[in-house]
Amino acid sequence: MTLPNDPEQLLEFANGIIAQQSFSTLIGARFTAIGDGIATLEVPLRDDLRQHHGFAHGGLMGSMADITLTFVGALHLGPQVLTSEFKINFIRPAVGEKLVARGQLVGGTSRQAVTRCDIYAVRSGEDGQLGEDRQPSEKLVATALGTIALPDAAPRSS
Amino acid sequence: MTLPNDPEQLLEFANGIIAQQSFSTLIGARFTAIGDGIATLEVPLRDDLRQHHGFAHGGLMGSMADITLTFVGALHLGPQVLTSEFKINFIRPAVGEKLVARGQLVGGTSRQAVTRCDIYAVRSGEDGQLGEDRQPSEKLVATALGTIALPDAAPRSS
Amino acid sequence: MTLPNDPEQLLEFANGIIAQQSFSTLIGARFTAIGDGIATLEVPLRDDLRQHHGFAHGGLMGSMADITLTFVGALHLGPQVLTSEFKINFIRPAVGEKLVARGQLVGGTSRQAVTRCDIYAVRSGEDGQLGEDRQPSEKLVATALGTIALPDAAPRSS
Amino acid sequence: MTLPNDPEQLLEFANGIIAQQSFSTLIGARFTAIGDGIATLEVPLRDDLRQHHGFAHGGLMGSMADITLTFVGALHLGPQVLTSEFKINFIRPAVGEKLVARGQLVGGTSRQAVTRCDIYAVRSGEDGQLGEDRQPSEKLVATALGTIALPDAAPRSS
Numbered sequence: 155m156t157l158p159n160d161p162e163q164l165l166e167f168a169n170g171i172i173a174q175q176s177f178s179t180l181i182g183a184r185f186t187a188i189g190d191g192i193a194t195l196e197v198p199l200r201d202d203l204r205q206h207h208g209f210a211h212g213g214l215m216g217s218m219a220d221i222t223l224t225f226v227g228a229l230h231l232g233p234q235v236l237t238s239e240f241k242i243n244f245i246r247p248a249v250g251e252k253l254v255a256r257g258q259l260v261g262g263t264s265r266q267a268v269t270r271c272d273i274y275a276v277r278s279g280e281d282g283q284l285g286e287d288r289q290p291s292e293k294l295v296a297t298a299l300g301t302i303a304l305p306d307a308a309p310r311s312s
Numbered sequence: 313m314t315l316p317n318d319p320e321q322l323l324e325f326a327n328g329i330i331a332q333q334s335f336s337t338l339i340g341a342r343f344t345a346i347g348d349g350i351a352t353l354e355v356p357l358r359d360d361l362r363q364h365h366g367f368a369h370g371g372l373m374g375s376m377a378d379i380t381l382t383f384v385g386a387l388h389l390g391p392q393v394l395t396s397e398f399k400i401n402f403i404r405p406a407v408g409e410k411l412v413a414r415g416q417l418v419g420g421t422s423r424q425a426v427t428r429c430d431i432y433a434v435r436s437g438e439d440g441q442l443g444e445d446r447q448p449s450e451k452l453v454a455t456a457l458g459t460i461a462l463p464d465a466a467p468r469s470s
Numbered sequence: 471m472t473l474p475n476d477p478e479q480l481l482e483f484a485n486g487i488i489a490q491q492s493f494s495t496l497i498g499a500r501f502t503a504i505g506d507g508i509a510t511l512e513v514p515l516r517d518d519l520r521q522h523h524g525f526a527h528g529g530l531m532g533s534m535a536d537i538t539l540t541f542v543g544a545l546h547l548g549p550q551v552l553t554s555e556f557k558i559n560f561i562r563p564a565v566g567e568k569l570v571a572r573g574q575l576v577g578g579t580s581r582q583a584v585t586r587c588d589i590y591a592v593r594s595g596e597d598g599q600l601g602e603d604r605q606p607s608e609k610l611v612a613t614a615l616g617t618i619a620l621p622d623a624a625p626r627s628s
Numbered sequence: 629m630t631l632p633n634d635p636e637q638l639l640e641f642a643n644g645i646i647a648q649q650s651f652s653t654l655i656g657a658r659f660t661a662i663g664d665g666i667a668t669l670e671v672p673l674r675d676d677l678r679q680h681h682g683f684a685h686g687g688l689m690g691s692m693a694d695i696t697l698t699f700v701g702a703l704h705l706g707p708q709v710l711t712s713e714f715k716i717n718f719i720r721p722a723v724g725e726k727l728v729a730r731g732q733l734v735g736g737t738s739r740q741a742v743t744r745c746d747i748y749a750v751r752s753g754e755d756g757q758l759g760e761d762r763q764p765s766e767k768l769v770a771t772a773l774g775t776i777a778l779p780d781a782a783p784r785s786s
């Protein structure tokens with residue numbers, strides 16, 4: 155099984171996988187761009203995705219990182235990938251009307267893909283909210299780094 | 313603001329915070345034990361928390377890690393904590409009727425708490441499902457390590 | 471190639487590998503115990519292993535973590551392993567006459583091993599130094615979590 | 629205490645700190661550029677910095693990451709910083725005449741700096757070695773992400 159080459163078909167394919175992930179559907183995740191070692195995932199910041207101070211929940215951002223890092227790995231290794239692990243750093247509280255995760259391939263071999271993703275909180279003003287300076291704004295709120303691997307590794311040697 | 317000393321009041325307090333986190337409510341998280349540097353968080357594995365192969369989604373496990381690591385940090389530092397970052401390793405696919413995250417304090421100073429959490433997939437047989445050997449089972453499916461800090465650090469020196 | 475079963479031969483084998491690693495020799499690392507999913511690595515805290523405040527350098531502790539996590543992974547997967555990645559948290563400044571890293575297997579599959587390691591600073595009093603209370607002491611100074619993989623994974627599928 | 633503004637004085641200051649770190653001296657680390665949120669650290673790949681296959685040891689790369697991530701954090705927070713933690717991913721075996729770590733600030737607040745660093749293996753041909761295509765080459769061999777904090781945080785609240 156391989157990924158479609160055509161950009162529009164690839165985006166449709168990626169969102170088709172997302173649609174089969176009930177958790178990704180639950181949080182409202184959707185790819186808006188994918189291909190050439192990059193992927194962009196968006197989540198509208200609904201009221202039911204927050205922590206007790208009203209900011210986006212860290213678990214939500216971790217979930218966006220998990221999805222984005224994995225798909226960028228699949229661009230390199232093919233669709234049959236496993237996420238070995240990831241790390242996420244939270245930089246500042248996330249407020250706005252949506253979150254955007256931008257992932258990219260850092261380094262890939264035949265064995266694994268190392269992928270990176272930055273998450274931004276966006277205030278486009280579409281919902282009446284604007285940034286601190288009353289302009290549309292996009293702020294970096296988290297960054298993640300992960301390891302994506304192929305599942306069909308050779309059996310253990312001992 | 314400090315945490316209650318009484319174990320039952322502490323558990324009630326922790327689940328009260330969870331109830332104010334709309335995201336934690338959305339995924340159905342609930343503490344079943346907390347205190348003495350440990351915390352146990354449970355999530356029933358509903359059908360809307362899965363990835364496309366039917367396993368628990370990695371983002372769900374990352375979310376459980378985020379919540380559990382943070383509360384264990386709060387046991388050491390007090391309730392006004394921020395999660396700086398965490399890392400999660402996925403060990404095997406998670407299937408069963410619920411996930412249980414068990415967190416503990418690894419090392420704490422006045423400045424930060426380093427906390428660890430193991431996540432298990434549980435088949436208790438209550439829903440008719442049992443482990444591979446038709447017995448109740450609990451399998452380690454992920455492990456996480458994180459850094460929890462106080463928000464009121466001194467302002468930057470330059 | 472497989473690892474020796476006999477505990478003494480396994481320890482000799484591990485330190486034989488260490489002896490072939492010029493960097494591990496440079497920092498003075500040596501295994502004192504290995505087997506059954508655990509490994510203990512020691513480094514005498516020489517004067518040339520420090521940072522500018524006189525504490526053990528973070529790079530030294532990262533190096534001990536790298537070596538220990540990898541060997542614990544080899545106990546599970548066999549000697550032909552690669553270290554995919556690791557994370558280390560520094561808990562408090564490391565002072566004393568030696569550092570001891572204690573590693574253990576957290577979870578292993580045929581594909582990879584997830585391994586953990588705690589690093590302690592030891593004051594045994596052998597060099598005239600004792601802990602704060604003038605007794606021998608062992609303090610947790612860092613903790614690490616890593617992913618060890620087999621190199622001979624299947625070639626990429628696309 | 630603040631950092632020099634003049635680029636040459638800042639580089640001299642950074643290498644002065646390095647010179648006081650006996651471990652950094654032991655591995656031969658030296659900054660070649662620093663300032664504006666970036667730092668470049670070099671280590672000539674001596675014969676005593678290797679693992680048993682002749683590649684640069686993972687601990688060496690972890691040490692370069694530790695040093696580089698910390699200094700980039702100090703560019704944002706001032707010289708009195710602590711490294712809370714870092715993660716490093718190994719991408720491919722490192723061979724060549726020197727390793728170069730390039731660090732940058734990802735996101736900084738008054739409380740902490742999140743910093744990133746890529747490590748390259750360089751074959752410039754100066755020692756008679758060239759890349760696979762007999763040209764000077766620079767290959768990405770590892771990438772790291774870390775958290776740098778101020779030590780003078782407020783005391784714990786409980």
